[in-house]
Amino acid sequence: MDRYLIVFLCFFLSLSGGTFADEDLEAKPENFKSLAQEFLQLSLEMFEGEVQRQIGIFDRQAVDTDLAWNFQLTSSYLDSDLDSSTRLNIATGKAQSTSVGLAKPFSWGGQLTFSNDYTRTEKNPAALALYGGGANPAFENAQTLTYSQDFGRNFFGKTFRLKRNLAEINILQKEIALKNIKDETLMQLYEVYVHVRLSKTLVELQKEALKRAQQRTDFLARRLRDGLAKKADYLQALMAQSQQEEQVRVENAGLRENLKSLHTLVRRHLSSDSFKTLSDVHFRLPVPTGEFPEKNYSYQALMKNLEQAHNRGKILAQQGWPDLKVNVSAKGNDFDQSGSTAFNNGTISSSHQEKTISLSLNYPLGNEANRLEAAKVRLETASLVAGRDQLESQLHAEELNFHQQITYTSKNIESSKRRMALGREAVEEFNQLYRQGKTALDSVLRADEDLIAAEKRHSDYLAQKKLLLGSLALLYGQAASFLLDEED
Numbered sequence: 001m002d003r004y005l006i007v008f009l010c011f012f013l014s015l016s017g018g019t020f021a022d023e024d025l026e027a028k029p030e031n032f033k034s035l036a037q038e039f040l041q042l043s044l045e046m047f048e049g050e051v052q053r054q055i056g057i058f059d060r061q062a063v064d065t066d067l068a069w070n071f072q073l074t075s076s077y078l079d080s081d082l083d084s085s086t087r088l089n090i091a092t093g094k095a096q097s098t099s100v101g102l103a104k105p106f107s108w109g110g111q112l113t114f115s116n117d118y119t120r121t122e123k124n125p126a127a128l129a130l131y132g133g134g135a136n137p138a139f140e141n142a143q144t145l146t147y148s149q150d151f152g153r154n155f156f157g158k159t160f161r162l163k164r165n166l167a168e169i170n171i172l173q174k175e176i177a178l179k180n181i182k183d184e185t186l187m188q189l190y191e192v193y194v195h196v197r198l199s200k201t202l203v204e205l206q207k208e209a210l211k212r213a214q215q216r217t218d219f220l221a222r223r224l225r226d227g228l229a230k231k232a233d234y235l236q237a238l239m240a241q242s243q244q245e246e247q248v249r250v251e252n253a254g255l256r257e258n259l260k261s262l263h264t265l266v267r268r269h270l271s272s273d274s275f276k277t278l279s280d281v282h283f284r285l286p287v288p289t290g291e292f293p294e295k296n297y298s299y300q301a302l303m304k305n306l307e308q309a310h311n312r313g314k315i316l317a318q319q320g321w322p323d324l325k326v327n328v329s330a331k332g333n334d335f336d337q338s339g340s341t342a343f344n345n346g347t348i349s350s351s352h353q354e355k356t357i358s359l360s361l362n363y364p365l366g367n368e369a370n371r372l373e374a375a376k377v378r379l380e381t382a383s384l385v386a387g388r389d390q391l392e393s394q395l396h397a398e399e400l401n402f403h404q405q406i407t408y409t410s411k412n413i414e415s416s417k418r419r420m421a422l423g424r425e426a427v428e429e430f431n432q433l434y435r436q437g438k439t440a441l442d443s444v445l446r447a448d449e450d451l452i453a454a455e456k457r458h459s460d461y462l463a464q465k466k467l468l469l470g471s472l473a474l475l476y477g478q479a480a481s482f483l484l485d486e487e488d
Contacts, residue, residue: 028274029274029276030270030274030275032189032190032193032483032484032486033484033486035189035193035262035266036186036189036483036484038266038267038268039185039186039189039265039266040182040185040186042265042266042267043185045181045185046178046181046182046185049174049177049178049181049182050178052174052177052178053171053174053175053177053178055174056167056170056171056173056174056175057171059167059170059171060164060167060168060170060171062167063160063163063164063167064164066105066160067104067105067106067107067160068105069102069103069104070102070103070104070105071101071102072099072100072101072102072103072115073098073099073100073101074097074098074099075097075098075099076096076097077094077095077096078093078094078095078096078097079094080093080094080095093121093122093123094121094122095119095120095121095122096119096120097117097118097119097120098117098118098119099115099116099117099118100115100116101113101114101115101116102114102115106157107157107160107161108156108157109149109150109151109154109155109156109157109158109159109160110147110148110149110150110157111147111148112145112146112147113144113145113146113147113148114143114144114145114146115143115144115146116141116142116143117140117141117142117143117144118139118140118141118339118342118343119139119140119141120137120138120139120339121137121138121139121140122137122138123138137337138335138336138337139335139336139337139338139339139341139342139343140333140334140335140342140346141333141334141342141343141345141346141347142331142332142333142334142346143331143332143333143346143347143348143350144329144330144331144348145329145330145331145348146327146328146329146330147327147328147329148325148326148327148328149325149326150323150324150325151324151325151326152321152322152323152324152325152361153318153319153321153322153323153324154318155318155321158318159315159318159319162311162314162315162318163315165311166308166311166312166315169304169307169308169311170308172304173301173304173305173308176297176300176301176304177297177301179297179477179480180297180298180301180477182479182480183297183474183477183478183479183480184474184479186479186480186483186484187470187471187474187479187483188265189262189265189266190467190470190483191467191470192258192261192262192265193262194278194463194466194467195258195261195463196255196258196259196262196270196272196275197275197276197277197278197463198258198278198459198460198462198463199251199254199255199258199259200255200272200275200276200277201277201278201459201462202251202254202255202456202459203248203251203252203255203272204277205452205455205456205459206244206247206248206251206452207248209244209247209448209451209452210241210244210245210247210248212427212448213237213240213241213243213244213448214241216237216240216241216431216444217234217237217238217240217241220233220234220237221234233441236441236442236445237441237445240445240448255272256272259272278459278462278463278466279462280413280417280458280462282486283410283465283466283469284469284482284486285406285469285472286469286472286473286476286478286482287476288476288478289476289478292395292396292399292476293391293392293395293396293399293475295476295477295478296395296475296476296477297477298391298395299388299391299392299395300477302384302387302388302391303388305384306381306384306385306388309377309380309381309384310381312377313374313377313378313381316370316373316374316377317374319367319370320367320370320371320374322361322362322363323360323361323362323363324359324360324361324362325359325360326357326358326359327356327357327358327359327360328356328357329355329356329358330348330353330354330355330356331348331353331354331355331356332346332347332348332349332350332351332352332353332354333346333350333352333354334346334350334352395475398475399472399475402468402471402472402475403472405464405468406465406468406469406472409461409464409465409468410465412461413458413461413462413465416454416457416458416461417458419454419457419458420451420454420455420458423447423450423451423454423455424451426447426450426451427444427447427448427451429447430443430444430447431444469482470482470483
Protein backbone atom coordinates (compact mmCIF):
# COMPACT_ATOMS: atom_id res chain seq x y z
CA MET A 1 0.00 0.00 0.00
CA ASP A 2 2.91 2.35 0.73
CA ARG A 3 4.19 1.79 -2.81
CA TYR A 4 0.84 2.87 -4.27
CA LEU A 5 0.80 5.97 -2.05
CA ILE A 6 4.31 6.97 -3.17
CA VAL A 7 3.40 6.45 -6.84
CA PHE A 8 0.24 8.56 -6.41
CA LEU A 9 2.16 11.39 -4.72
CA CYS A 10 4.82 11.40 -7.44
CA PHE A 11 2.11 11.50 -10.13
CA PHE A 12 0.31 14.39 -8.37
CA LEU A 13 3.51 16.39 -7.91
CA SER A 14 4.47 15.87 -11.54
CA LEU A 15 1.08 17.22 -12.63
CA SER A 16 1.36 20.17 -10.24
CA GLY A 17 4.88 20.96 -11.36
CA GLY A 18 3.79 20.96 -14.99
CA THR A 19 0.89 23.28 -14.22
CA PHE A 20 3.05 25.74 -12.31
CA ALA A 21 5.67 25.71 -15.03
CA ASP A 22 3.06 26.57 -17.64
CA GLU A 23 1.82 29.44 -15.46
CA ASP A 24 5.34 30.80 -15.09
CA LEU A 25 5.76 30.82 -18.86
CA GLU A 26 2.74 33.10 -19.22
CA ALA A 27 3.69 36.76 -18.99
CA LYS A 28 1.98 38.52 -16.13
CA PRO A 29 -0.06 41.49 -17.42
CA GLU A 30 1.47 44.80 -16.39
CA ASN A 31 -0.53 47.93 -15.62
CA PHE A 32 0.60 51.38 -14.60
CA LYS A 33 -0.85 51.22 -11.09
CA SER A 34 1.15 48.15 -10.06
CA LEU A 35 4.32 49.51 -11.66
CA ALA A 36 3.81 52.85 -9.90
CA GLN A 37 3.50 51.18 -6.50
CA GLU A 38 6.79 49.36 -7.05
CA PHE A 39 8.45 52.49 -8.38
CA LEU A 40 7.39 54.69 -5.45
CA GLN A 41 8.74 52.16 -2.95
CA LEU A 42 12.11 52.18 -4.72
CA SER A 43 12.30 55.90 -5.49
CA LEU A 44 15.23 57.67 -3.83
CA GLU A 45 13.54 61.03 -4.43
CA MET A 46 10.46 59.89 -2.49
CA PHE A 47 12.65 58.61 0.35
CA GLU A 48 14.57 61.89 0.55
CA GLY A 49 11.32 63.87 0.43
CA GLU A 50 9.90 61.83 3.32
CA VAL A 51 13.13 62.36 5.28
CA GLN A 52 12.79 66.13 4.81
CA ARG A 53 9.17 65.97 5.98
CA GLN A 54 10.19 64.10 9.13
CA ILE A 55 12.94 66.66 9.77
CA GLY A 56 10.29 69.38 9.53
CA ILE A 57 8.20 67.56 12.14
CA PHE A 58 11.22 67.32 14.45
CA ASP A 59 11.87 71.05 13.97
CA ARG A 60 8.26 71.73 14.95
CA GLN A 61 8.64 69.57 18.06
CA ALA A 62 11.90 71.37 18.89
CA VAL A 63 9.99 74.66 19.13
CA ASP A 64 7.65 73.13 21.71
CA THR A 65 10.61 72.04 23.82
CA ASP A 66 10.86 75.70 24.89
CA LEU A 67 7.78 74.96 27.02
CA ALA A 68 9.28 71.89 28.70
CA TRP A 69 9.77 71.67 32.46
CA ASN A 70 13.23 72.73 33.65
CA PHE A 71 14.88 71.09 36.65
CA GLN A 72 17.56 73.11 38.47
CA LEU A 73 20.00 71.81 41.07
CA THR A 74 22.80 73.73 42.76
CA SER A 75 24.96 72.45 45.60
CA SER A 76 27.91 74.20 47.27
CA TYR A 77 30.24 73.85 50.26
CA LEU A 78 31.97 76.83 51.93
CA ASP A 79 34.84 76.78 54.42
CA SER A 80 35.90 80.37 55.12
CA ASP A 81 38.49 81.87 57.47
CA LEU A 82 38.79 85.24 55.75
CA ASP A 83 39.83 88.37 57.65
CA SER A 84 37.47 91.30 58.09
CA SER A 85 37.90 95.09 58.31
CA THR A 86 35.85 95.11 61.52
CA ARG A 87 36.13 93.37 64.84
CA LEU A 88 32.88 91.60 64.07
CA ASN A 89 33.91 88.96 61.54
CA ILE A 90 30.86 86.91 60.69
CA ALA A 91 32.32 85.60 57.43
CA THR A 92 34.33 82.87 59.07
CA GLY A 93 32.84 79.42 59.33
CA LYS A 94 31.47 76.62 57.21
CA ALA A 95 28.30 76.40 55.15
CA GLN A 96 26.76 73.72 52.97
CA SER A 97 23.79 74.66 50.78
CA THR A 98 21.58 72.86 48.27
CA SER A 99 19.06 74.50 45.97
CA VAL A 100 16.46 72.55 43.99
CA GLY A 101 14.05 74.20 41.58
CA LEU A 102 11.43 73.56 38.92
CA ALA A 103 10.47 76.02 36.18
CA LYS A 104 7.60 75.80 33.68
CA PRO A 105 7.40 78.24 30.75
CA PHE A 106 4.01 78.85 29.13
CA SER A 107 2.95 79.66 25.59
CA TRP A 108 1.51 83.00 26.70
CA GLY A 109 4.94 84.33 27.66
CA GLY A 110 4.81 83.56 31.37
CA GLN A 111 7.00 81.35 33.53
CA LEU A 112 6.33 79.82 36.94
CA THR A 113 9.35 78.90 39.07
CA PHE A 114 9.47 77.06 42.39
CA SER A 115 12.72 76.67 44.35
CA ASN A 116 13.72 75.17 47.69
CA ASP A 117 17.00 76.26 49.36
CA TYR A 118 18.41 74.24 52.27
CA THR A 119 21.49 75.56 54.12
CA ARG A 120 23.57 74.15 57.00
CA THR A 121 25.79 76.79 58.65
CA GLU A 122 28.54 76.19 61.21
CA LYS A 123 30.12 79.30 62.76
CA ASN A 124 33.75 79.54 63.84
CA PRO A 125 33.76 78.49 67.58
CA ALA A 126 36.16 81.32 68.48
CA ALA A 127 33.84 83.84 66.87
CA LEU A 128 30.85 82.39 68.71
CA ALA A 129 32.68 82.59 72.03
CA LEU A 130 33.73 86.18 71.41
CA TYR A 131 30.58 87.60 69.83
CA GLY A 132 27.90 85.19 70.92
CA GLY A 133 25.27 83.56 68.75
CA GLY A 134 23.22 80.42 68.47
CA ALA A 135 24.47 76.91 68.85
CA ASN A 136 26.33 75.16 66.07
CA PRO A 137 25.22 74.12 63.53
CA ALA A 138 22.24 76.23 62.37
CA PHE A 139 19.85 75.25 59.57
CA GLU A 140 17.76 77.33 57.19
CA ASN A 141 15.13 76.22 54.69
CA ALA A 142 13.51 78.66 52.27
CA GLN A 143 10.94 78.19 49.51
CA THR A 144 10.29 80.71 46.75
CA LEU A 145 7.47 80.83 44.20
CA THR A 146 7.99 83.26 41.30
CA TYR A 147 5.84 84.14 38.31
CA SER A 148 7.34 86.14 35.45
CA GLN A 149 5.32 87.64 32.58
CA ASP A 150 6.81 89.00 29.36
CA PHE A 151 5.33 92.34 28.27
CA GLY A 152 8.01 93.07 25.67
CA ARG A 153 9.45 90.99 22.83
CA ASN A 154 7.39 87.94 23.65
CA PHE A 155 4.30 89.98 24.50
CA PHE A 156 1.89 87.40 25.92
CA GLY A 157 3.66 84.71 23.87
CA LYS A 158 3.40 86.43 20.48
CA THR A 159 6.97 85.64 19.42
CA PHE A 160 6.59 82.02 20.50
CA ARG A 161 3.39 81.63 18.49
CA LEU A 162 5.05 83.17 15.44
CA LYS A 163 7.98 80.75 15.73
CA ARG A 164 5.65 77.79 16.11
CA ASN A 165 3.61 78.97 13.13
CA LEU A 166 6.86 79.27 11.16
CA ALA A 167 7.70 75.65 12.01
CA GLU A 168 4.21 74.51 10.99
CA ILE A 169 4.54 76.31 7.66
CA ASN A 170 7.87 74.53 7.19
CA ILE A 171 6.13 71.16 7.64
CA LEU A 172 3.49 72.13 5.08
CA GLN A 173 6.27 73.13 2.69
CA LYS A 174 7.89 69.71 3.09
CA GLU A 175 4.54 67.98 2.53
CA ILE A 176 3.89 70.04 -0.61
CA ALA A 177 7.39 69.21 -1.85
CA LEU A 178 6.78 65.50 -1.18
CA LYS A 179 3.48 65.57 -3.12
CA ASN A 180 5.19 67.39 -5.96
CA ILE A 181 8.00 64.80 -6.01
CA LYS A 182 5.41 62.02 -6.13
CA ASP A 183 3.56 63.65 -9.03
CA GLU A 184 6.72 64.39 -11.01
CA THR A 185 8.27 60.95 -10.48
CA LEU A 186 5.00 59.25 -11.44
CA MET A 187 4.83 61.40 -14.57
CA GLN A 188 8.40 60.38 -15.38
CA LEU A 189 7.39 56.72 -15.03
CA TYR A 190 4.21 57.31 -17.03
CA GLU A 191 6.13 58.78 -19.97
CA VAL A 192 8.33 55.69 -20.18
CA TYR A 193 5.29 53.42 -19.71
CA VAL A 194 3.40 55.12 -22.57
CA HIS A 195 6.45 54.88 -24.83
CA VAL A 196 6.69 51.15 -24.08
CA ARG A 197 3.06 50.70 -25.10
CA LEU A 198 3.60 52.87 -28.17
CA SER A 199 6.60 50.77 -29.18
CA LYS A 200 4.58 47.60 -28.61
CA THR A 201 1.82 49.04 -30.84
CA LEU A 202 4.28 49.95 -33.59
CA VAL A 203 5.81 46.47 -33.48
CA GLU A 204 2.38 44.85 -33.86
CA LEU A 205 1.45 47.20 -36.71
CA GLN A 206 4.73 46.48 -38.45
CA LYS A 207 4.16 42.74 -38.06
CA GLU A 208 0.76 43.14 -39.73
CA ALA A 209 2.44 45.02 -42.59
CA LEU A 210 5.04 42.23 -42.85
CA LYS A 211 2.25 39.65 -42.92
CA ARG A 212 0.59 41.48 -45.82
CA ALA A 213 3.94 41.67 -47.63
CA GLN A 214 4.52 37.92 -47.15
CA GLN A 215 1.05 37.11 -48.46
CA ARG A 216 1.71 39.32 -51.47
CA THR A 217 5.08 37.62 -52.14
CA ASP A 218 3.55 34.14 -51.84
CA PHE A 219 0.76 35.12 -54.22
CA LEU A 220 3.22 36.42 -56.81
CA ALA A 221 5.45 33.33 -56.42
CA ARG A 222 2.49 31.09 -57.32
CA ARG A 223 1.54 33.35 -60.22
CA LEU A 224 5.15 33.36 -61.45
CA ARG A 225 5.26 29.53 -61.45
CA ASP A 226 2.03 29.50 -63.45
CA GLY A 227 3.44 32.04 -65.89
CA LEU A 228 0.81 34.63 -64.92
CA ALA A 229 3.12 37.23 -63.27
CA LYS A 230 6.23 39.11 -64.19
CA LYS A 231 9.46 38.27 -62.44
CA ALA A 232 10.04 42.01 -61.91
CA ASP A 233 6.84 42.19 -59.84
CA TYR A 234 7.96 39.19 -57.78
CA LEU A 235 11.37 40.74 -57.12
CA GLN A 236 9.73 44.03 -56.21
CA ALA A 237 7.45 42.21 -53.76
CA LEU A 238 10.49 40.46 -52.24
CA MET A 239 12.18 43.83 -51.77
CA ALA A 240 9.05 45.21 -50.09
CA GLN A 241 8.92 42.17 -47.79
CA SER A 242 12.59 42.59 -46.88
CA GLN A 243 11.96 46.24 -46.09
CA GLN A 244 9.09 45.31 -43.77
CA GLU A 245 11.32 42.75 -42.02
CA GLU A 246 13.88 45.50 -41.43
CA GLN A 247 11.19 47.78 -40.01
CA VAL A 248 10.06 45.03 -37.62
CA ARG A 249 13.63 44.76 -36.32
CA VAL A 250 13.88 48.55 -35.98
CA GLU A 251 10.63 48.76 -34.00
CA ASN A 252 11.66 45.82 -31.82
CA ALA A 253 14.93 47.59 -31.04
CA GLY A 254 12.98 50.67 -29.97
CA LEU A 255 10.74 48.50 -27.79
CA ARG A 256 13.77 46.91 -26.12
CA GLU A 257 15.25 50.35 -25.38
CA ASN A 258 12.02 51.56 -23.80
CA LEU A 259 11.68 48.35 -21.79
CA LYS A 260 15.25 48.86 -20.59
CA SER A 261 14.36 52.36 -19.39
CA LEU A 262 11.31 51.02 -17.56
CA HIS A 263 13.36 48.17 -16.10
CA THR A 264 15.82 50.74 -14.71
CA LEU A 265 12.99 52.51 -12.90
CA VAL A 266 11.23 49.48 -11.36
CA ARG A 267 14.42 47.37 -11.07
CA ARG A 268 13.07 44.10 -12.41
CA HIS A 269 12.83 42.28 -15.72
CA LEU A 270 9.80 43.13 -17.86
CA SER A 271 8.45 41.19 -20.81
CA SER A 272 7.03 42.99 -23.85
CA ASP A 273 4.27 40.37 -23.98
CA SER A 274 2.84 41.69 -20.70
CA PHE A 275 2.04 45.14 -22.13
CA LYS A 276 -1.06 46.10 -24.08
CA THR A 277 -1.06 48.09 -27.27
CA LEU A 278 -2.50 51.62 -27.29
CA SER A 279 -6.21 52.15 -27.86
CA ASP A 280 -8.34 55.23 -28.46
CA VAL A 281 -10.67 54.63 -25.51
CA HIS A 282 -10.61 55.64 -21.84
CA PHE A 283 -9.45 59.21 -22.40
CA ARG A 284 -10.39 61.32 -19.39
CA LEU A 285 -9.84 65.07 -19.12
CA PRO A 286 -8.50 66.22 -15.70
CA VAL A 287 -10.52 68.99 -14.06
CA PRO A 288 -9.03 71.31 -11.40
CA THR A 289 -10.50 71.08 -7.91
CA GLY A 290 -11.16 74.61 -6.70
CA GLU A 291 -9.69 77.73 -8.20
CA PHE A 292 -6.66 77.38 -10.46
CA PRO A 293 -3.72 77.75 -9.84
CA GLU A 294 -4.18 77.35 -6.06
CA LYS A 295 -3.80 73.56 -6.32
CA ASN A 296 -0.60 73.71 -8.36
CA TYR A 297 2.27 72.55 -6.15
CA SER A 298 4.75 75.13 -7.44
CA TYR A 299 2.23 77.86 -6.67
CA GLN A 300 1.51 76.41 -3.22
CA ALA A 301 5.24 76.24 -2.43
CA LEU A 302 5.72 79.87 -3.46
CA MET A 303 2.75 80.97 -1.33
CA LYS A 304 4.19 79.14 1.69
CA ASN A 305 7.52 80.89 1.09
CA LEU A 306 5.66 84.19 1.06
CA GLU A 307 3.84 83.26 4.27
CA GLN A 308 7.16 82.37 5.87
CA ALA A 309 8.63 85.73 4.86
CA HIS A 310 5.66 87.53 6.43
CA ASN A 311 6.13 85.58 9.67
CA ARG A 312 9.87 86.28 9.77
CA GLY A 313 9.09 89.97 9.32
CA LYS A 314 6.69 89.84 12.28
CA ILE A 315 9.28 88.04 14.43
CA LEU A 316 11.89 90.68 13.60
CA ALA A 317 9.39 93.40 14.46
CA GLN A 318 8.83 91.76 17.85
CA GLN A 319 12.57 91.50 18.43
CA GLY A 320 12.75 95.26 18.02
CA TRP A 321 10.74 95.60 21.22
CA PRO A 322 12.53 95.94 24.58
CA ASP A 323 12.89 92.91 26.81
CA LEU A 324 10.34 93.89 29.49
CA LYS A 325 9.33 91.49 32.25
CA VAL A 326 7.30 91.81 35.44
CA ASN A 327 8.21 89.38 38.24
CA VAL A 328 6.08 88.55 41.28
CA SER A 329 7.49 86.29 43.98
CA ALA A 330 6.63 85.00 47.43
CA LYS A 331 9.19 83.53 49.82
CA GLY A 332 8.97 81.81 53.19
CA ASN A 333 11.82 80.56 55.43
CA ASP A 334 12.77 79.27 58.86
CA PHE A 335 16.02 79.04 60.91
CA ASP A 336 16.46 76.36 63.56
CA GLN A 337 19.11 74.30 65.29
CA SER A 338 17.22 71.24 64.06
CA GLY A 339 17.46 70.54 60.36
CA SER A 340 14.14 68.70 60.22
CA THR A 341 12.34 71.51 62.03
CA ALA A 342 13.78 74.13 59.68
CA PHE A 343 12.82 71.99 56.67
CA ASN A 344 9.25 71.43 57.87
CA ASN A 345 8.60 75.03 58.89
CA GLY A 346 10.51 76.83 56.13
CA THR A 347 7.80 76.47 53.46
CA ILE A 348 6.05 78.95 51.22
CA SER A 349 3.27 79.14 53.83
CA SER A 350 5.68 79.97 56.66
CA SER A 351 4.87 82.79 59.07
CA HIS A 352 8.10 84.42 57.92
CA GLN A 353 7.16 85.88 54.54
CA GLU A 354 8.80 88.02 51.88
CA LYS A 355 6.86 89.34 48.88
CA THR A 356 8.53 90.97 45.90
CA ILE A 357 7.33 92.72 42.77
CA SER A 358 10.01 93.71 40.27
CA LEU A 359 10.31 95.01 36.74
CA SER A 360 13.26 94.37 34.42
CA LEU A 361 13.97 96.22 31.18
CA ASN A 362 16.65 95.48 28.60
CA TYR A 363 16.67 97.47 25.36
CA PRO A 364 19.61 97.32 22.95
CA LEU A 365 20.25 100.80 21.59
CA GLY A 366 20.47 101.05 17.82
CA ASN A 367 19.66 97.37 17.12
CA GLU A 368 21.28 97.73 13.71
CA ALA A 369 21.51 93.98 13.03
CA ASN A 370 17.77 93.57 13.50
CA ARG A 371 17.04 96.55 11.23
CA LEU A 372 19.24 95.16 8.44
CA GLU A 373 17.66 91.73 8.71
CA ALA A 374 14.19 93.29 8.49
CA ALA A 375 15.23 95.15 5.33
CA LYS A 376 16.39 91.86 3.77
CA VAL A 377 13.05 90.22 4.60
CA ARG A 378 11.14 93.10 3.00
CA LEU A 379 13.17 92.72 -0.21
CA GLU A 380 12.59 88.96 -0.18
CA THR A 381 8.85 89.50 0.29
CA ALA A 382 8.71 91.94 -2.62
CA SER A 383 10.57 89.45 -4.81
CA LEU A 384 8.17 86.64 -3.86
CA VAL A 385 5.13 88.81 -4.61
CA ALA A 386 6.53 89.60 -8.07
CA GLY A 387 7.30 85.91 -8.59
CA ARG A 388 3.76 84.97 -7.57
CA ASP A 389 2.22 87.30 -10.15
CA GLN A 390 4.53 85.99 -12.86
CA LEU A 391 3.88 82.36 -11.91
CA GLU A 392 0.10 82.88 -12.01
CA SER A 393 0.36 84.27 -15.54
CA GLN A 394 2.70 81.46 -16.60
CA LEU A 395 0.47 78.71 -15.20
CA HIS A 396 -2.64 80.11 -16.88
CA ALA A 397 -0.73 80.24 -20.18
CA GLU A 398 0.39 76.61 -19.74
CA GLU A 399 -3.17 75.53 -18.96
CA LEU A 400 -4.47 77.20 -22.13
CA ASN A 401 -1.66 75.69 -24.19
CA PHE A 402 -2.36 72.17 -22.89
CA HIS A 403 -6.07 72.49 -23.67
CA GLN A 404 -5.29 73.68 -27.19
CA GLN A 405 -2.82 70.83 -27.79
CA ILE A 406 -5.31 68.28 -26.44
CA THR A 407 -8.00 69.67 -28.76
CA TYR A 408 -5.69 69.55 -31.79
CA THR A 409 -4.48 66.04 -30.92
CA SER A 410 -8.07 64.80 -30.48
CA LYS A 411 -8.94 66.12 -33.94
CA ASN A 412 -5.82 64.48 -35.36
CA ILE A 413 -6.83 61.18 -33.77
CA GLU A 414 -10.21 61.32 -35.49
CA SER A 415 -8.60 62.36 -38.78
CA SER A 416 -5.97 59.61 -38.65
CA LYS A 417 -8.67 57.08 -37.75
CA ARG A 418 -10.53 58.01 -40.93
CA ARG A 419 -7.29 57.77 -42.92
CA MET A 420 -6.67 54.28 -41.54
CA ALA A 421 -10.13 53.14 -42.59
CA LEU A 422 -9.63 54.63 -46.04
CA GLY A 423 -6.15 53.11 -46.22
CA ARG A 424 -7.44 49.59 -45.48
CA GLU A 425 -10.15 50.01 -48.07
CA ALA A 426 -7.60 51.32 -50.58
CA VAL A 427 -5.26 48.35 -50.00
CA GLU A 428 -8.10 45.89 -50.59
CA GLU A 429 -9.23 47.76 -53.70
CA PHE A 430 -5.73 47.94 -55.22
CA ASN A 431 -5.15 44.26 -54.45
CA GLN A 432 -8.32 43.36 -56.37
CA LEU A 433 -7.38 45.62 -59.27
CA TYR A 434 -3.89 44.11 -59.41
CA ARG A 435 -5.29 40.57 -59.48
CA GLN A 436 -7.50 41.66 -62.36
CA GLY A 437 -4.48 43.17 -64.14
CA LYS A 438 -5.96 46.67 -64.03
CA THR A 439 -3.16 48.37 -62.03
CA ALA A 440 0.56 48.08 -61.43
CA LEU A 441 2.20 46.58 -58.34
CA ASP A 442 3.61 50.00 -57.49
CA SER A 443 0.09 51.21 -56.72
CA VAL A 444 -0.47 48.29 -54.33
CA LEU A 445 2.82 48.88 -52.52
CA ARG A 446 2.20 52.60 -52.28
CA ALA A 447 -1.27 52.01 -50.83
CA ASP A 448 0.22 49.63 -48.26
CA GLU A 449 2.88 52.18 -47.31
CA ASP A 450 0.20 54.85 -46.90
CA LEU A 451 -1.75 52.51 -44.61
CA ILE A 452 1.16 51.70 -42.29
CA ALA A 453 2.09 55.40 -42.18
CA ALA A 454 -1.49 56.30 -41.17
CA GLU A 455 -1.52 53.56 -38.51
CA LYS A 456 1.78 54.73 -37.03
CA ARG A 457 0.69 58.35 -37.05
CA HIS A 458 -2.55 57.38 -35.31
CA SER A 459 -0.58 55.56 -32.60
CA ASP A 460 1.68 58.59 -32.14
CA TYR A 461 -1.38 60.79 -31.63
CA LEU A 462 -2.77 58.37 -29.02
CA ALA A 463 0.51 58.48 -27.07
CA GLN A 464 0.66 62.27 -27.38
CA LYS A 465 -2.84 62.67 -25.98
CA LYS A 466 -2.12 60.39 -23.03
CA LEU A 467 1.01 62.38 -22.16
CA LEU A 468 -0.77 65.72 -22.62
CA LEU A 469 -3.56 64.64 -20.27
CA GLY A 470 -0.99 63.48 -17.71
CA SER A 471 0.90 66.78 -17.99
CA LEU A 472 -2.33 68.73 -17.49
CA ALA A 473 -3.08 66.66 -14.38
CA LEU A 474 0.44 67.44 -13.16
CA LEU A 475 -0.26 71.14 -13.69
CA TYR A 476 -3.43 70.81 -11.60
CA GLY A 477 -1.60 68.95 -8.80
CA GLN A 478 -3.57 65.77 -9.56
CA ALA A 479 -1.03 63.62 -11.38
CA ALA A 480 -0.90 60.89 -8.72
CA SER A 481 -4.67 60.37 -8.45
CA PHE A 482 -5.24 60.86 -12.19
CA LEU A 483 -2.53 58.48 -13.41
CA LEU A 484 -3.19 55.80 -10.80
CA ASP A 485 -6.90 55.76 -11.71
CA GLU A 486 -6.21 55.49 -15.43
CA GLU A 487 -7.79 52.53 -17.19
CA ASP A 488 -5.43 50.68 -19.50
